[in-house]
Amino acid sequence: MREGGLYVDGTFGAGGHARAIAERGGRVVAFDLDESAAVPPDLAASVTLVRRNFAELGDALDGLSLGELDGALFDLGVSSMQFDRPERGFSLRFDGPLDMRMTGGTGDTAYDLLATLDERELADTIFAFGEERAARRIARALVAARDANRLPTRTLELAGLVAGVVQVRGKRERVHPATRTFQALRIAVNDELGSLERGLDAAIGRLRPGGRAVAISFHSLEDRIVKRRFRDDERVRALTKKPLIPGDDELARNPRARSAKLRVAERQP
């Protein structure tokens, strides 16, 4: 990190990373599309929060006329604050509406997708974004429920419907059978993979030579996009051939980091 340097935090959340950069003397332009994201008063001098999708960071930075970036960071996915609020609809462990919008207010909800996509589109979405082998059967069950006016409107209802269709892969499977379906809907609702492609491209385009892009991903679809971009984009050189993963100490403190993978790339001269 460079004191006085300019950094983008693409995923402000509760501001932990932005705070760490600010405390080391960096200036931060932070992005979060959640309407409830807010900069605490003690960070106001060094952090500017833009409530937009990080996919639009190029336009947003052009509007601020700040010059080249020393670094850009993406800590992908939903925050604990979002995940732990039942009314946001992200968790299949709490009862809530099938919402899943990271914005908290605008755009189609997960329920809207279930109510409007045809069977094939539902199956393709659940297969592509959830890597769910039972996607066709789940889509069929959803459409049957919809035709009978019993389409789930709540997270627990959807989790129950999917669990009734998906065979548990074996005693060793620890995740809930609806986890992959929930992941798929969340990715589709928020266009997470498209945003990631555009955000990485825009961030790399604005790095100074030697500036670094860092991405922390939480599932294989995201990690594949980051890995390919850092490997194939001629403007950068990947500094991590293999992703960095959390050690035992970090996992003991933060079990939600268990699937985190961190990759770094450096802008070429």
Ligand SMILES: C[S@@+](CC[C@H](N)C(=O)[O-])C[C@H]1O[C@@H](n2cnc3c(N)ncnc32)[C@H](O)[C@@H]1O
């Ligand atoms: C895992 S949390 C980040 C936590 C943060 N690093 C911290 O220290 O608190 C991800 C955050 O990024 C936001 N987010 C996810 N995708 C986004 C996107 N495409 N554009 C802007 N914000 C996004 C979410 O709303 C969420 O608040």
